Amino acid sequence: MTGTGGSDPSVPAVQLTGITKRFGGIVACDQVDLTLYRGLVHGILGENGAGKSTLMKVLIGLVLPDEGSILIDGQPRTIHDPLAAAALGIGMVHQHFSLVDQLSVWENVALGEAGKLDSSGVRRRVAAISEQYGLDIDPEAQVGTLTAGLRQRVEIIKCLRRDPHILVFDEPTSVLTPEESEQLFSTLREVVAAENRAVVLVSHKLDEVLHATDEITIMRQGRVVDRRPTTDADARSLARAMVGREVSLRSERAAFGLTEIEEAADVGPEDGQAAETVISDEPVLRIEGVTVRGRRGGARLLDDISLDLRAGEIVGVAGVEGNGQRTLGDLLSSLVPLDSGQVVVNDSVVRTGAPGAMAKAGIGVIPEDRHDSGVVLDMTVAENLLMVDPHRVARHGVMDKGQVTEAAQQMIEEFDIGCSGPDAPLWSLSGGNQQRVVLARELAADPDVLVAAQPTRGLDVGAIEYMTDRLRQTAVDGVAVLLISSELEEILELSDRIVVMSRGRIVGELSHDDANLETLGLLMGGSEA
Amino acid sequence: MTRGARAAEWVVLYALSIVVALAISSVIVKATGGDWWPVVEALVDGSIKAPGRWGETLGIAAPLLLVALGTVISAKAGLINIGQEGQLLMGAAFAVFFSFRIGGPGPLNVVLLLLFGALGGAVWASVAGLLRFWRGVPEVLSTLLLVFVAVQAVGYGLKWQWLLLADEASRGNRNLVSEQLAKDNRIPRPDIFGNEFPITVYVALALALAVAYVLARTVWGFRLRMLGHNPRAAQRSGVSSTVYGATALAIGGAFAGLAGAAMFAGGGFSFGNYRLVPGFSDFIGWTGLLVALMARERALPAVVAAFVFAMLRTGAGFVNSTGVESRITDVVQGLLVLALLVPPAVVFLRDRRRARAAATERV
Ligand SMILES: Nc1ncnc2c1ncn2[C@@H]1O[C@H](COP(=O)(O)OP(=O)(O)OP(=O)(O)O)[C@@H](O)[C@H]1O
Ligand SMILES: [Mg+2]
Numbered sequence A: 001m002t003g004t005g006g007s008d009p010s011v012p013a014v015q016l017t018g019i020t021k022r023f024g025g026i027v028a029c030d031q032v033d034l035t036l037y038r039g040l041v042h043g044i045l046g047e048n049g050a051g052k053s054t055l056m057k058v059l060i061g062l063v064l065p066d067e068g069s070i071l072i073d074g075q076p077r078t079i080h081d082p083l084a085a086a087a088l089g090i091g092m093v094h095q096h097f098s099l100v101d102q103l104s105v106w107e108n109v110a111l112g113e114a115g116k117l118d119s120s121g122v123r124r125r126v127a128a129i130s131e132q133y134g135l136d137i138d139p140e141a142q143v144g145t146l147t148a149g150l151r152q153r154v155e156i157i158k159c160l161r162r163d164p165h166i167l168v169f170d171e172p173t174s175v176l177t178p179e180e181s182e183q184l185f186s187t188l189r190e191v192v193a194a195e196n197r198a199v200v201l202v203s204h205k206l207d208e209v210l211h212a213t214d215e216i217t218i219m220r221q222g223r224v225v226d227r228r229p230t231t232d233a234d235a236r237s238l239a240r241a242m243v244g245r246e247v248s249l250r251s252e253r254a255a256f257g258l259t260e261i262e263e264a265a266d267v268g269p270e271d272g273q274a275a276e277t278v279i280s281d282e283p284v285l286r287i288e289g290v291t292v293r294g295r296r297g298g299a300r301l302l303d304d305i306s307l308d309l310r311a312g313e314i315v316g317v318a319g320v321e322g323n324g325q326r327t328l329g330d331l332l333s334s335l336v337p338l339d340s341g342q343v344v345v346n347d348s349v350v351r352t353g354a355p356g357a358m359a360k361a362g363i364g365v366i367p368e369d370r371h372d373s374g375v376v377l378d379m380t381v382a383e384n385l386l387m388v389d390p391h392r393v394a395r396h397g398v399m400d401k402g403q404v405t406e407a408a409q410q411m412i413e414e415f416d417i418g419c420s421g422p423d424a425p426l427w428s429l430s431g432g433n434q435q436r437v438v439l440a441r442e443l444a445a446d447p448d449v450l451v452a453a454q455p456t457r458g459l460d461v462g463a464i465e466y467m468t469d470r471l472r473q474t475a476v477d478g479v480a481v482l483l484i485s486s487e488l489e490e491i492l493e494l495s496d497r498i499v500v501m502s503r504g505r506i507v508g509e510l511s512h513d514d515a516n517l518e519t520l521g522l523l524m525g526g527s528e529a
Numbered sequence B: 001m002t003r004g005a006r007a008a009e010w011v012v013l014y015a016l017s018i019v020v021a022l023a024i025s026s027v028i029v030k031a032t033g034g035d036w037w038p039v040v041e042a043l044v045d046g047s048i049k050a051p052g053r054w055g056e057t058l059g060i061a062a063p064l065l066l067v068a069l070g071t072v073i074s075a076k077a078g079l080i081n082i083g084q085e086g087q088l089l090m091g092a093a094f095a096v097f098f099s100f101r102i103g104g105p106g107p108l109n110v111v112l113l114l115l116f117g118a119l120g121g122a123v124w125a126s127v128a129g130l131l132r133f134w135r136g137v138p139e140v141l142s143t144l145l146l147v148f149v150a151v152q153a154v155g156y157g158l159k160w161q162w163l164l165l166a167d168e169a170s171r172g173n174r175n176l177v178s179e180q181l182a183k184d185n186r187i188p189r190p191d192i193f194g195n196e197f198p199i200t201v202y203v204a205l206a207l208a209l210a211v212a213y214v215l216a217r218t219v220w221g222f223r224l225r226m227l228g229h230n231p232r233a234a235q236r237s238g239v240s241s242t243v244y245g246a247t248a249l250a251i252g253g254a255f256a257g258l259a260g261a262a263m264f265a266g267g268g269f270s271f272g273n274y275r276l277v278p279g280f281s282d283f284i285g286w287t288g289l290l291v292a293l294m295a296r297e298r299a300l301p302a303v304v305a306a307f308v309f310a311m312l313r314t315g316a317g318f319v320n321s322t323g324v325e326s327r328i329t330d331v332v333q334g335l336l337v338l339a340l341l342v343p344p345a346v347v348f349l350r351d352r353r354r355a356r357a358a359a360t361e362r363v
Helices: A052-060 A082-087 A105-110 A119-132 A150-161 A178-195 A206-212 A234-243 A250-258 A270-277 A325-331 A356-359 A370-372 A380-385 A401-414 A431-443 A461-476 A490-496 A518-523 B003-031 B034-049 B054-076 B085-100 B107-135 B140-155 B200-217 B220-227 B230-238 B243-266 B269-274 B282-292 B299-322 B324-358
Strands: A015-024 A026-037 A042-047 A069-072 A075-077 A090-093 A166-170 A198-202 A215-220 A223-229 A283-293 A300-310 A314-318 A340-345 A364-365 A447-455 A480-484 A497-502 A505-509
Touching: A026 A042, A026 A052, A026 A069, A026 A223, A042 A178, A042 A206, A042 A234, A052 A069, A052 A082, A052 A166, A052 A198, A069 A105, A069 A300, A069 A364, A075 A178, A082 A090, A105 A119, A119 A150, A150 A250, A178 A198, A178 A206, A198 A206, A198 A270, A206 A234, A215 A234, A234 A461, A250 A461, A250 B107, A270 B220, A283 A325, A283 A480, A300 A325, A300 A340, A300 A480, A300 A505, A300 B324, A314 A490, A325 A447, A340 A356, A356 A364, A364 A431, A364 A490, A364 B085, A370 A431, A380 A401, A380 A431, A380 A518, A401 B140, A431 A447, A431 A461, A431 A480, A431 B107, A447 A461, A461 A480, A480 B003, A490 A518, A497 A518, A505 A518, B003 B034, B003 B324, B034 B054, B034 B324, B054 B085, B054 B200, B054 B220, B054 B243, B054 B269, B054 B282, B054 B299, B085 B107, B085 B140, B085 B243, B085 B282, B107 B140, B200 B220, B200 B243, B220 B230, B220 B243, B243 B269, B243 B282, B282 B299, B282 B324, B299 B324
Parallel strands: A042 A198, A042 A215, A090 A166, A166 A198, A314 A480, A314 A497, A364 A447, A447 A480
Antiparallel strands: A015 A026, A015 A069, A069 A075, A215 A223, A283 A300, A283 A340, A497 A505
């Protein structure tokens, strides 16, 4: 399957020159050059909407460039569609999954293959790939039952099965825990070097890029603004080059929060938190003995969970992904009914599972998968921003066009949502900007309780900084915040209190002061507090 | 793609597929010993050119448009209603029952019989709604099956005098017909430049505007579209799929039922001449579904699409008179229908693939 090219390492595997792509008035890529060599991993960094995904789509044939040329192994090529790209040995792993839940892992891998289905052959191949790349997975498992991290593995195996010699990863690890992604990339890196493949990695995680790549290209507003060998880069300077200003990085802040220095006088903005925040005594949200069973009376997704949330506090929910966090989010989004227990908001019991009941009771939710229940891709930015409460801009049931645009415009500015205007269809926004739409809507709705599941997933470092401050401010303003995250650093940085979930249960609770990576890690691993 | 390029693309697609359909038709007509140019002329004459023909075409376009509007509404909620033919027939039956068993003389009764027709269609579609939201039966199946049930039920009604059958005096020696609607209960058909059509044409046009407005601008329409695009986001935002879905189905049925009533009371020889007879619905329901497809489930384009489909029907009537065998004209008509549906299908499939790619492969 691999393309024509020999493996002469001096001929670049891919050479993009002067790639320009415009969408209406927006220049997504502006005279971009990019060269990939075999055996090397190339990182691409950039703010939300910088044009990273567009550039990758040019390479994979999903977007046709307006200008520019593509050389693959030294040969000029036009790549009209993903099939043509596959024929040239280019494969891509996308962030959003395209898997069939009802099928098993190996069946998903076999999907899209022409010819007779050789089931034992595919199984063997899956096993071989997972062995070779350290992507541990059971080929017989049904995909619907897998966690996001494992699904991501299936996607990667699917891509590797075609044996591409040019591999594109567009934010592949935003659903992986830091450990998972670290493991993935160290193996991948070795193997890639040994097998002489060329790899591009688009990511917002600076540590990961520093750890996994050989060379880094930084894009801003469609242009390449910097390019350097990874050995000359550090997180701080990369962040500055990306955003064009100093940013305080989560890793630094989290590390900060865990040391004694916090006690000292001037540690920056988060220091004021403890003093200002007034946590009330009365809980706003009470989750009492909640149990949710899977479909067909299967295993318990939530098992006798009890949790109180008070106004002004941020409670972090830590845990390995797939231990009930998703169901907890769905429950508070009125998406699943419960089997026993109750959810009480401001002293009244909420009818779980009834459409919009949670929203009406004052619970805002940033869902972990924005495409699932967070946005409507085929509607406009304005419509998405007003989804939950359209009556706000309506009179006698008719939406006032002027008010709609005005309200949307205001949120677009406040949250710096990159789009061509309130009427842009949501699918035309970059991933990070879609996430901002969700955040803007939920924060602007003025909830009593805010459930934030992986709120910063897909955001660039600048936006993460901003959102972190916003979440903290939200709590200061008297909202009870439930932060569900697979990133321990995020949880440690923000939470006043941390609960740990494992197998649908709450297995431990720690105050902010008692929590650190080690104690949390132990609890998540399953030992009781 | 820019607006201009899009428009040009549509023109080219339609031109291409119609030319292809005509080319195939001409081969078929030639092969069976006919002459093909007269066939084209007959199509144009029959649909607009000959005296009184565009009025006739409008008279057929109106029920087609009504059916299509209903289809648009249920489609926006993400529901696939394909039982318009049965809902239309039920609407006609309700209107007939009202006219002869309940109502009296006078213009008010015209309005009431139309409303009864809408009620009939809504009831029939709601059976499917009930099955869907109470028992989980897919509406594609239930609406389709209910078409056949409707045909049987109306046939049964036409056997009993207390239901739909006319009394002996007015049915003469015919079986299975209803009474003829009294003159003062009919929908007016004013004459305009030698063309006659029922004023329900204006009603249908007004409703097309109303549907477009409601879907685009009202909170209800907004939430309905949300349900169709992303049911989970809708559920979370307080849109009950049961309430909105069942309502959308019922409204869809009401439009089809209204079409049936309008056909019954609107005259024109093609529609049973103010009587309910077996085969009354005459594929208007099915064709209306195709109209909605051609309009790609949007209300205003459905106006144009309904007229085009009506032209095919009235035009085909004239083709028969050119001496071409009627089975061949059926084939020609079928080919032209296909030609009208191919471009939207092509664009739909392509756009969907693009949208999917954009949506799922975006990070
Ligand atoms: N199909 C499209 N139609 C219109 N605009 C588009 C389209 N695709 C991308 N854009 C715009 O092009 C710009 C670049 O988008 P792109 O998806 O490449 O960003 P990105 O660098 O991947 O950002 P993120 O980090 O948020 O994923 C954005 O402003 C986006 O809105
Ligand atoms: Mg992107």
